[in-house]
Structure formats: C-alpha cells, structure tokens
Amino acid sequence: xxxxxxxxxxxxxxxxxxxxxxxxxxxxxxxxxxxxxxxxxxxxxxxxxxxxxxxxxxxxxxxxxxxxxxxxxxxxxxxxxxxxxxxxxxxxxxxxxxxxxxxxxxxxxxxxxxxxxxxxxxxxxxxxxxxxxxxxxxxxxxxxxxxxxxxxxxxxxxxxxxxxxxxxxxxxxxxxxxxxxxxxxxxxxxxxxxxxxxxxxxxxxxxxxxxxxxxxxxxxxxxxxxxxxxxxxxxxxxxxxxxxxxxxxxxxxxxxxxxxxxxxxxxxxxxxxxxxxxxxxxxxxxxxxxxxxxxxxxxxxxxxxxxxxxxxxxxxxxxxxxxxxxxxxxxxxxxxxxxxxxxxxxxxxxxxxxxxxxxxxxxxxxxxxxxxxxxxxxxxxxxxxxxxxxxxxxxxxxxxxxxxxxxxxxxxxxxxxxxxxxxxxxxxxxxxxxxxxxxxxxxxxxxxxxxxxxxxxxxxxxxxxxxxxxxxxxxxxxxxxxxxxxxxxxxxxxxxxxxxxxxxxxxxxxxxxxxxxxxxxxxxxxxxxxxxxxxxxxxxxxxxxxxxxxxxxxxxxxxxxxxxxxxxxxxxxx
Numbered sequence: 001x002x003x004x005x006x007x008x009x010x011x012x013x014x015x016x017x018x019x020x021x022x023x024x025x026x027x028x029x030x031x032x033x034x035x036x037x038x039x040x041x042x043x044x045x046x047x048x049x050x051x052x053x054x055x056x057x058x059x060x061x062x063x064x065x066x067x068x069x070x071x072x073x074x075x076x077x078x079x080x081x082x083x084x085x086x087x088x089x090x091x092x093x094x095x096x097x098x099x100x101x102x103x104x105x106x107x108x109x110x111x112x113x114x115x116x117x118x119x120x121x122x123x124x125x126x127x128x129x130x131x132x133x134x135x136x137x138x139x140x141x142x143x144x145x146x147x148x149x150x151x152x153x154x155x156x157x158x159x160x161x162x163x164x165x166x167x168x169x170x171x172x173x174x175x176x177x178x179x180x181x182x183x184x185x186x187x188x189x190x191x192x193x194x195x196x197x198x199x200x201x202x203x204x205x206x207x208x209x210x211x212x213x214x215x216x217x218x219x220x221x222x223x224x225x226x227x228x229x230x231x232x233x234x235x236x237x238x239x240x241x242x243x244x245x246x247x248x249x250x251x252x253x254x255x256x257x258x259x260x261x262x263x264x265x266x267x268x269x270x271x272x273x274x275x276x277x278x279x280x281x282x283x284x285x286x287x288x289x290x291x292x293x294x295x296x297x298x299x300x301x302x303x304x305x306x307x308x309x310x311x312x313x314x315x316x317x318x319x320x321x322x323x324x325x326x327x328x329x330x331x332x333x334x335x336x337x338x339x340x341x342x343x344x345x346x347x348x349x350x351x352x353x354x355x356x357x358x359x360x361x362x363x364x365x366x367x368x369x370x371x372x373x374x375x376x377x378x379x380x381x382x383x384x385x386x387x388x389x390x391x392x393x394x395x396x397x398x399x400x401x402x403x404x405x406x407x408x409x410x411x412x413x414x415x416x417x418x419x420x421x422x423x424x425x426x427x428x429x430x431x432x433x434x435x436x437x438x439x440x441x442x443x444x445x446x447x448x449x450x451x452x453x454x455x456x457x458x459x460x461x462x463x464x465x466x467x468x469x470x471x472x473x474x475x476x477x478x479x480x481x482x483x484x485x486x487x488x489x490x491x492x493x494x495x496x497x498x499x500x501x502x503x504x505x506x507x508x509x510x511x512x513x514x515x516x517x518x519x520x521x522x523x524x525x526x527x528x529x530x531x532x533x534x535x536x537x538x539x540x541x542x543x544x545x546x547x548x549x550x551x552x553x554x555x556x557x558x559x560x561x562x563x564x565x566x567x568x569x570x571x572x573x574x
Contacts, residue, residue, distance in 0.1 A: 018564075020069040023076070025563040031556055032075035038553045063487060072479040084486050086155045100161050107149070108162075112502050114149045116509050124513040153497050156489035163489075164315050166499035170204070171312075173197040174253075174305045198257055201250040201304075203501030208247035210496060210507070241330075242314040245307050252304030260297030317481055324474040327481050328467050335462040343420075343455055350447040351412045357440045358406040361432040368403040368430065404430030406440070416447065423452045 026032040036058045056079060062070040070076060082088055104111070140147035152158050176193040313329075316322040405415040405428040415428055429440045470477050496503035 016067050016069060019067070020073065021564060021567070022560050023070065023073055025560045025567065026075060029075060029078055031560075033079060034549075034553055034556050035560070036076070036079065038550075060487075063484060066480075068476055068480045071483050072476045077479060077483070080483055080486055083490060084156050086151075086157075097161065100158070101165050104158070104162055104165055110149055111152045111162075112498060112505075115153045115498065116505060118150055119154065120506070120509055121513060124510070124517060156486065159497060159499075160485075160489050162499040166200070166501075167308075167312065167315075170197075170200045170500070171305075171309055173200060174301075174308060177301070178305070194257075197253065199501045201253040201257075203503055204246055204250035205254065206507070207496050207500060207503050208243055208250070211243060212247075214495075242311055245311050249304045249307040249311065252300050252307065256297045256300030256302075256304060258297070259293045259300060262293055314485070317478075317485060320475075320478060323478040323482060324470060327474075327477055328470050331466045331470060332463045335459065335466055339455060339459045339462065343451075346447070346450050346455070347413070347416050350443055350450075351406075351409070351416045353443050354406045354416070354440055354447075355409045355412040357436050357443065358404055358429065358432055359408075361404055361407070361430070361436055363431045363433055364404075365402050365431040371403070372407075402427040402430065404428075404432055419448070420451055423448050 023032055023035060026035060033056070036056045038058070059071065059076060059079065061067075062076075140150060153162070173193045173196050176191075177197055180191070313326050317326050406412040419425065419428075426441060426444060429437060429444060432440065496506055498506045
C-alpha cells in the first residue's frame with residue numbers, strides 16, 4: 001500500500017545495511033563463501049531462468065533485487081571473479097584479451113568439436129556432475145593442452161571472448177556486404193560473405209529466441225508460492241537490453257536479405273501496369289524505384305548494421321574507464337524516455353490545434369502552390385521510374401520557407417517535431433491573415449515556450465542529476481553493471497554455450513542426447529537423477545557433509561552477530 005511505502009522502504013534499507021555490515025565482519029574469504037552459500041528462503045522466490053549451477057544463491061538474489069552494496073563488496077566480487085575465471089588465482093584478464101581472441105579463432109574448430117562430442121555427452125549422461133567433474137579435470141591436468149581443449153567452453157570468460165569474436169565477424173560480414181568487392185553487374189550473385197551474414201543472423205535470432213522462450217516460460221510459471229512476486233522478479237531478470245537489440249539487428253538483416261532477393265522492377269506511370277521481374281534479370285539498384293522491395297531491403301540491412309555496431313558497447317562495459325560512461329548513457333536514456341512521453345502529448349496537442357487553425361487558409365505565398373501540386377503528383381503515383389536518374393522537382397518544405405506548414409496533418413506533425421532541434425521560425429505560419437494567423441502564432445509561440453523553456457531544461461536537469469549520482473559512486477555502479485554481465489555467462493544447462501552460429505549445432509546435439517537419454521532410461525527403467533541435488537539422493541556421506549556445513553553456518557552466524565554487536569558498541573563509545 002502507498003501509505004506504508006515509506007516504512008517498507010525503510011525496513012528494506014535497514015535489512016540491506018545489516019547484511020552489508022554482516023559480510024564486512026567476515027575475516028576470510030571462506031567465511032564469506034559460507035555465509036553467501038546458504039539461504040533457506042530461496043525456494044520462495046527462486047527463478048529457474050536465473051538460478052545458475054554455482055553455489056551462491058544469495059548473490060543471485062542480491063543481483064535481482066539490486067542490492068549493490070552486497071554485490072560490489074570485495075568478498076562478493078572475489079567470488080564472482082573466481083567463477084568468471086574458473087580459477088582461484090587472481091590475474092589480469094585485459095592483458096591477454098587480444099591473444100585469447102587470436103588463439104580462440106585459430107583453435108575454434110577443435111574447441112567446438114571437443115565440446116560437442118566430448119564435454120557435452122559426458123555432462124548430459126552425468127559423467128561430469130559434481131565430484132566426477134573435479135576428478136576428471138584433475139586427471140586431465142597432466143595434459144594441459146587436452147584439458148584446455150576439453151574444458152575451454154566451461155569457463156565463462158572464454159564464452160564471453162568467443163561471443164565478442166563472433167560479433168566482430170558479424171560486423172565484418174556486414175562491411176563486406178556493403179563494399180561488395182566481388183559484385184558482378186546485372187547478376188544476383190550470392191557471395192560467400194552474403195551467405196555467412198545470413199547464417200550469423202539466423203544464429204543470433206535463434207539464440208535470442210531461445211532466451212526469450214525460457215523467460216516467458218518462467219514468467220508464466222504458476223507453481224511458485226507467491227505468483228505475483230515471482231512474475232515481478234522475472235521481469236527484473238530482463239535486464240540486458242543488448243539481447244533485444246541483437247535480436248532486432250538479426251531480424252532486420254534477415255528481412256533485408258529477403259526483400260532484396262524478391263525485389264522487383266516497377267513503374268508508377270498511370271497508363272502502365274506494374275512489371276515484376278526477378279533480380280536475376282536486373283541487379284542494378286539504380287534501375288529500381290526508391291519504394292521498391294530491393295531498396296527497402298538495403299534500407300533494412302543498413303538499419304540492422306547500425307544496431308549491430310552500436311551493440312559493441314555491450315563489451316565496453318567490462319572496461320573500468322568506458323564502463324561508467326556507457327552506464328551513464330544507459331541511465332540518461334531512461335530520463336529521455338520519461339520526458340519524451342510527456343513531449344509526445346504536447347506534440348500531438350499543438351499539431352492538432354495548428355492544423356485545425358490553418359488548414360482552410362486560401363492565401364498562398366510565392367511558390368507555395370507549385371510545391372503542393374508537385375507533392376500531390378508524387379503521392380498520387382504520377383511518377384515515371386523507368387530511368388536510372390529521376391528528376392523529381394520535389395523541393396519539399398523546410399522550416400525557413402515562408403509557407404503554411406499546417407495544411408496537411410502529417411506535415412504539421414513533422415514541422416512541430418523538427419522544430420524541437422531548431423526552435424523559432426514563425427514563418428511556418430505562411431501568408432495566412434486574420435484571426436487564423438493570430439491564433440496560429442499564439443499556439444506556435446506557446447509550443448516553443450514549452451519546448452525551449454520547460455521540456456529541454458527539465459531534461460537537462462534530470463540528466464545532470466542522473467550522471468552526478470553515477471559519478472558520485474561510479475566504481476560501485478560499474479562493478480554492479482559488470483557483475484550483471486558476468487552472470488549472463490555463468491553456465492546454465494538451458495542457455496546456449498557455443499558462440500553464434502555454432503549454437504544451432506549445439507541445440508541439435510542437445511536434442512539428440514536428450515532423446516538418447518530418455519530411450520536409455522525407458523529401456524533400463526531407471527529414474528533420471530542428474531538434475532537432483534546430491535543432498536536429496538539419500539547417501540549417508542552426503543547427508544553428513546550437508547549437516548556439517550549447516551552446523552558451520554550456524555556457528556558462523558552466531559560469531560558474526562557477536563562481532564556486529566561489538567562493532568556497534570565501539571561506535572557508541574566513540
């Protein structure tokens with residue numbers, strides 16, 4: 001309830017502060033790991049999409065609830081980094097990124113073969129679960145090269161670097177498609193980079209679709225004790241806008257390729273029929289109309305290329321210098337969207353008012369009527385598009401033109417929108433006289449005051465406040481954003497591991513292994529226990545281990561509370 005919102009927020013703030021103080025009382029990393037690996041209430045809000053194979057559910061919960069103090073604590077960051085590198089040794093990853101990219105590209109076929117036909121089958125049939133994984137990895141350590149080939153994609157940082165390399169290749173294919181060095185005139189030639197661009201785009205679309213499917217599955221999951229809270233937390237899990245942009249990029253490129261393939265030659269003359277011809281007969285873009293399928297395809301590919309290159313900013317967030325800058329841009333985008341929503345109301349309101357006030361004016365400025373006639377010819381289809389160079393004689397309206405911009409509602413919307421970036425220009429009212437001119441001037445002046453004096457200054461103030469809040473504690477903000485990216489690469493059996501486009505063979509391999517596993521289970525009559533935690537299997541040794549860990553956890557909580565009380569007493573004495 002809104003009446004109790006302040007009290008609830010105060011309780012949440014105090015609880016978060018207490019947990020942050022509690023982990024600060026830990027003296028060693030082992031104590032912090034023991035504290036963060038237990039959460040007896042996790043079943044109330046656990047998400048299948050978010051729960052990873054690691055043993056720190058409280059850190060998962062802290063990331064979802066945006067408990068930045070806990071997530072960015074030194075002990076928490078050390079735990080995240082160990083899982084990111086799959087190693088307890090701290091090392092600088094940035095110094096070897098280029099080397100890893102080069103080696104990864106060279107050895108990529110071997111890495112993929114070992115994962116598909118070695119690591120994945122053994123993991124699927126339970127040979128690499130828990131202790132078996134550790135024992136097998138210990139045996140392979142005697143052969144470092146073989147161990148690296150086998151476990152390469154089990155390391156999150158390697159999966160991230162492979163995704164970065166795949167994204168760079170995707171951009172390279174886009175640039176080659178734009179340059180088109182092997183183009184053959186008058187022929188629809190499909191070059192190797194065109195084919196690879198389509199394969200990469202399909203791989204990205206399949207990967208993003210799979211992630212969206214698992215999100216929707218968990219969003220509509222009805223078995224949770226608190227369904228509304230579960231759905232709210234599931235929505236909080238959709239934090240990575242880059243996945244949405246990547247899916248949009250791949251779909252735009254696929255649509256662009258499809259439109260380009262089925263492009264046709266057209267004639268807009270009133271006395272001629274539209275002529276369809278496949279691109280095999282004509283592949284010169286200059287021979288097509290601007291609203292043909294072929295040029296629409298080029299436009300869609302260009303838009304997809306823009307989104308794809310901008311998506312590189314996703315990997316810039318790993319850097320401590322660029323990360324806070326990208327984070328500030330993302331946060332200010334939220335401020336822009338809030339102000340933009342209000343601006344759209346003003347835009348429509350003033351556009352409708354100006355259009356009604358000035359649309360019936362029959363007083364035209366010099367040259368205005370000729371422009372209107374030319375635009376009408378173009379919109380009515382009286383246009384010949386059979387020559388390679390077309391003279392349209394279509395000058396259009398600009399803000400500086402002393403013409404009435406509000407006779408047509410579309411032109412009114414466009415004029416009001418673009419005046420946001422170039423305010424003023426009372427000449428847009430045209431040569432209208434009498435009350436329509438005076439009322440139109442009043443509406444236009446009021447609209448300029450709203451834009452220039454109120455909306456723009458409000459947006460600047462909001463953006464300054466947002467950037468100041470981030471810069472005040474930019475290391476914490478950057479650490480939290482970086483950790484959110486790390487978590488997307490932590491291993492999960494439902495999320496693709498291999499980079500695009502090899503995620504498609506991985507999905508096929510998982511399907512084959514799943515069918516084979518089901519057939520073997522039906523034939524032998526056994527129950528699948530590969531996804532059941534060991535503490536549920538009833539083994540005496542495992543039960544003793546779990547009980548011992550719980551006893552250590554209770555003793556640690558008691559000791560941490562004593563330290564916390566002593567710390568509070570020392571502060572009061574000061």
